[in-house]
Ligand SMILES: Nc1ncnc2c1ncn2[C@@H]1O[C@H](COP(=O)(O)OP(=O)(O)OP(=O)(O)O)[C@@H](O)[C@H]1O
């Protein structure tokens with residue numbers, strides 16, 4: 001089992017879009033669990049499931065088993081642990097290692113080929129729990145100056161929270177990329193220069209269908225009609241799997 005965490009402290013950088021697309025694309029051939037650790041629940045909605053009011057992913061921090069939260073999604077091989085709305089992480093003092101412990105106790109690795117975790121744009125105990133179980137971290141970023149700053153901040157946060165031996169592989173994914181915009185080219189190049197070409201995935205272009213998929217609750221990569229967003233996320237998924245396996 002490989003656990004891939006999609007994360008960036010910057011809001012609106014296509015984390016949920018990437019988590020939904022990656023999980024749905026992988027589920028075409030593999031058994032996948034999507035854990036929605038963002039109480040906004042956008043990834044949950046993206047795979048055709050309602051945000052939980054009582055029992056969701058965040059219930060593990062209240063003592064539930066992770067597997068008790070599992071629901072079927074729109075895709076056959078894709079199980080979802082939906083976000084629990086209104087869970088307030090700041091009400092609890094020590095949440096370290098909770099998810100890692102659940103993974104171990106419930107032998108999650110025996111049941112899924114991939115676990116994808118969507119995270120909120122905050123640096124809190126939930127994000128730390130996700131980083132603790134990550135084999136791979138994908139940082140989607142919008143390629144402009146603050147997007148690059150956010151990538152650097154996120155990488156520093158990852159290194160600060162990991163012990164040297166346990167550091168996950170990190171990949172950056174440019175999103176909403178327009179090759180005709182100079183700022184986009186320059187920003188992607190800065191990230192390549194800083195982390196190496198092999199760490200920067202081929203970009204996802206702008207495609208409004210990636211936004212409307214959340215309304216239709218059908219992940220774009222599963223839509224029978226071909227589109228740019230579908231093609232880009234398929235390529236990204238294949239490239240990522242090659243790099244991490
Ligand atoms: N490639 C794209 N083309 C067009 N729109 C996109 C693309 N990627 C994401 N979007 C849209 O941009 C917005 C932000 O994306 P998304 O919700 O995935 O970001 P996020 O990082 O999960 O946000 P948050 O920080 O709030 O969790 C959404 O409305 C989404 O539908």
Ligand SMILES: [Mg+2]
Pocket residue numbers: 015016017038040042043119120
């Ligand atoms: Mg999101």
